[in-house]
Amino acid sequence: MKQFQTALDGYSLVTAQSISKHTRSAVSKFSNDQIKEGEAELALVLSLAQQAFEANAPVQDTMKALTERLQALKSKTTPMTWAHLTSLAQVHPVSSFLLQDPLTRWSFEKPRGYSGDAQLLDFIYEHPAVDVQVKAASPLGAEIYDFTRMAASAVAVRERRDLLAAHVDTVADGTENAEVLAIAAGHLREAERSNALKSNKLKRWVALDQDPISVGTVSSAFRGTCIEAVNGSVRTILGRAQKLGTFDFIYAAGLYDYLAESVAVKLTERCLQMLKPGGKFLLANFAQDIGVEGYMETFMNWPLIWRTDREVQSIIDKVKHPITDSAVTRGENGGVIYAVLTV
Ligand SMILES: C[S@@+](CC[C@H](N)C(=O)[O-])C[C@H]1O[C@@H](n2cnc3c(N)ncnc32)[C@H](O)[C@@H]1O
Incomplete structure (x- = not known):
């Protein structure tokens, strides 16, 4: 390969x-x-x-x-x-x-x-x-x-974007001046669908990504809004190299599908530490057996760690940070598993 x-x-x-x-x-x-x-x-x-x-x-x-x-x-x-x-x-x-x-x-x-x-x-x-x-x-x-x-994976990714925007809007509705962190934000396309962003309800929405080109794209696309594009990585987060502050909502979509379990556990712990009391962390991971892995891994050369619900739960079970509530669910399309953890 x-x-x-x-x-x-x-x-x-x-x-x-x-x-x-x-x-x-x-x-x-x-x-x-x-x-x-x-x-x-x-x-x-x-x-x-x-x-x-x-x-x-x-x-x-x-x-x-x-x-x-x-x-x-x-x-x-x-x-x-x-x-x-x-x-x-x-x-x-x-x-x-x-x-x-x-x-x-x-x-x-x-x-x-x-x-x-x-x-x-x-x-x-x-x-x-x-x-x-x-x-x-x-x-x-x-x-x-x-x-x-x-394809099922593409439909699931578009649904994921819409669910993320809805999560941010819900957090903004329930918390004044909410602060949000997107890890591995890519182009932060969910922000284009957020009512909270449109109505200036958020204090800040930090979009962190390791790719400087994507960081530049976010920075120019959302200039003049509360969105802050930051160049950083899983490593800089784990190493506490950046002072990002604390957040009401942190999420990572399109990242855990690449992380070995040990790194996924460490990143989850670190994200929980960066939450304010009552804050929520959401992680998304592609589900196993959605029918397109064969094509993606061959002609797209895009291998991922497709997880079962039990494997996502196993990440949560290994986390050594207090969690007051946790839920593992799937979207309507079933192609992505979501874990939402509350501290
Ligand atoms: C599949 S895209 C997902 C982008 C966005 N979250 C979305 O759902 O559209 C994966 C993103 O993860 C970023 N990424 C990959 N490894 C990373 C790391 N170690 N630290 C930070 N970002 C990373 C890539 O640069 C890319 O923008």
């Missing part, structure tokens, strides 16, 4: 290695037979997709079949075999069709040097900031994008 090119905060807290380590812990037996069977099945799946593209078959049907078949293959192979198969898929000729989709292409090429950057999310948000790239796609690329932007 193509490796990520950079350690996100220079200290490798969020890296491909942390994800593969998580994966390796589940490995039972490395079997040659299974590799050969997997290779044969993958070759068939990819060649069926290639033939369908070449024959101009309906793109939605081709993508649906490809996604389902990759998912079925992933679910019956060991993580080590799957890692081998993803690297084969990525060099298969069918990728020349799939990479015409601007979303698949951005994810695979990683222009920012790492997976899951804020511009990739803009393709998922169908945000005007990526209109030019979307309009420049070939007719086939546009049809594939119509599929990938409607």
Whole structure:
């Protein structure tokens, strides 16, 4: 598999290695037979997709079949075999069709040097900031994008953005001069949907991210509002290198999916310490088995730590900071698990 090119905060807290380590812990037996069977099945799946593209078959049907078949293959192979198969898929000729989709292409090429950057999310948000790239796609690329932007993961991410805005609004309704911190904020697109921001109800909304380009984007997009864009990382938060103050609401979306459990526990503890009494911390993590992991890990080269509700609960159970209330829920779409902790 193509490796990520950079350690996100220079200290490798969020890296491909942390994800593969998580994966390796589940490995039972490395079997040659299974590799050969997997290779044969993958070759068939990819060649069926290639033939369908070449024959101009309906793109939605081709993508649906490809996604389902990759998912079925992933679910019956060991993580080590799957890692081998993803690297084969990525060099298969069918990728020349799939990479015409601007979303698949951005994810695979990683222009920012790492997976899951804020511009990739803009393709998922169908945000005007990526209109030019979307309009420049070939007719086939546009049809594939119509599929990938409607995938379960993409629908879940758009729902997540809306839920985050609603959480911020609820906090602002219940607390005068509320202070909010978004960790791994990306482009903070949820702020565009917040009524509390529009009606100046917040004291400050700090948007922290390790990527200076995203920090710059937030800074110019929300100039003149209470939003403060800050360059920082999980490491700077854990190392208390920045004096961020205390908050009524802290949240992290699109981050825990990259964090090994030990780092997730430490970050959660630190976030709880930064809350005012009665404050809330929300973490979001993609749920396992939403049906698109196979496609994302192959053609998008976007591996994540997909967790079960029990695995999210296990992070909370290991936290050594007093919690007065906790709830683990899913959104309507079910693709993202949310934990909300109150101190
Ligand atoms: C998938 S995006 C999510 C962005 C935003 N929260 C959203 O939901 O649209 C992940 C973001 O996490 C940031 N990130 C990744 N590792 C980080 C770290 N160690 N510290 C701070 N930010 C990090 C990336 O720069 C990127 O903007």
